Amino acid sequence: MGKTAVWILGDQLLENHPALQAAEAEGGKENVRVLLVQSAARTRKQPYHRRKLVLLFSAMRHYAESLRARGYAVDYVQSATFTAGLRQFVKAHQPERLFTMAASEWNGRSFQQHQLTKIVGIPVTLLPNTQFLVGQFDPYPSHTPDKNVIMEYFYREMRRHFDVLMNGRTPAGGDWNYDKENRQPLPNDIALPDEPRFQPDSITQAVIDEVEAAGHGVGSLAGFDLAVTREQALAAFDDFLQHRLPDFGAYEDAMTERHQTLFHSVLSPYLNLGLLEPMELIQGVELAYAAGNAPINSVEGFVRQILGWREYIYWQYWQQMPGIMEKNSWDAKRPLPTFFWDAQTDLNCIHHVIERAISTGYNHHIERLMVLCNFCLLAGIEPMAVNNWFLAHYIDAYDWVMLPNVLGMGLNADGGVTATKPYIASANYIHKMGDYCGGCRFNHRQRHGADACPFNFLYWNFLLQHEETLRANPRLGPNVLGLRYLDDEERTAVRHQAQQFLDSLERPTPT
Ligand SMILES: Cc1cc2nc3c(=O)[nH]c(=O)nc-3n(C[C@H](O)[C@H](O)[C@H](O)COP(=O)(O)OP(=O)(O)OC[C@H]3O[C@@H](n4cnc5c(N)ncnc54)[C@H](O)[C@@H]3O)c2cc1C
Structure with missing residues (x-):
């Protein structure tokens, strides 16, 4: 029996990988050789967050x-491109056929469907994809x-279907x-749980040194403490079940200067890599509900995020x-403002949210949607510029999750296919759901004027500008x-201040 190759993509780190199972079934474990490729070209496609790398x-x-501990022969190849890594592997081991699992992203899958056979020269x-x-x-x-x-x-x-x-x-x-029951603002005296921390071992430390030396990307590596194995990811889930799930539902939409993750699970980086699988998380929270350890609004809220x-x-x-x-x-054409790259803005909410994205690669859902995307939609920022910023800055970002979330849900650029309404709001929403406005130099109550929060005049300007289209959306x-509360004088003031503010943003984005 000849050698069988298995190419496992970097975001397919499944314990039970179908390509491994198929290859093993065909020729026995002793004939299987696994390939993982770390491609330099793919790494440089965006200025990715260093923590993500x-x-x-x-x-x-x-x-x-x-996999080696489970008895598989494994090649971990660092090469200029996927093509170079695949060719090097095939030349070295001369396998007779290759098994792989469909990529979750369009480009990767298209490469597998249209180029891979030619590159490796074997079936x-x-x-x-599972x-x-x-x-x-x-x-x-x-x-x-x-x-x-x-979605509902x-x-x-x-x-x-999945019962x-x-x-x-x-x-x-x-x-x-x-x-x-998922929209309560955070009480001042509530204790906010710390997340679990995983100390880097020698493998992680070597990668930290490499990424630091390469100098590419955004963000900081200080205090890197993410889970990097399935066992650690399972421990992170267990910590969520014990310490955060009960309050997850009530404060799911809350925002605060005091804490970054509140009662969120911070499991997306591990799910999106294949270290965790969706059904095991769903079953875990169902068990917590059955045992009376978490209320229905939290359990259903979490299931809605994963299964919905x-x-x-x-x-x-x-x-x-x-x-x-x-x-x-x-028809949004404005470039992304420079402050997205350095967090230097007087808008306190945006300042905090971007600063956290830069330092940790994480914001929770409402900060991504109702602070950053809300601002970009109201300000008419070009959708793919926003998408690429998100793709670069988040540790859980992949093409499949970013495009429908940013262009669809966040910016409504897809004509309402993903979400039936644009998620737009004035400063009132940000004030109601969080404490950012307290420490801000702008006034969240003023619609226009020297101290008015830009979210307000941008919001009313957006309604004026798109009144007809918006009116058609029930x-x-x-x-x-x-808008009927705005007389002509106020409409002119809103339009004028919005234009002045938007003109002040038009500075080029660093590449
Ligand atoms: C503009 C925008 C960009 C986003 N970018 C990403 C991204 O790059 N990667 C990513 O995984 N999620 C993204 N999301 C979805 C969501 O914000 C994150 O999944 C969530 O904040 C991750 O943190 P968590 O694990 O603490 O989530 P929790 O609040 O604990 O939610 C549990 C899980 O639900 C899943 N989930 C919830 N909402 C979504 C959603 N809209 N899309 C996909 N999964 C969802 C995630 O896997 C998450 O881990 C984005 C949302 C918006 C509005």
């Missing part, structure tokens, strides 16, 4: 070690682009959705690719109705 490369190296078996539940069950198999799919109904179908938080045909607790939003976003990505990259339904009716 260390997380990715350290997790890949630990995964290679874990390639491309197996379906990292998403929607790969096992598609709630809308005959979907056509002329019909919009609403997608999510209910997923709950029914998650269900009592027969009815949802556990009686309701499908506890959204209204995450799966829906991946599904939307594959529905909308590659066209989504060209979408710009609000979910935004009440917002547009607010």
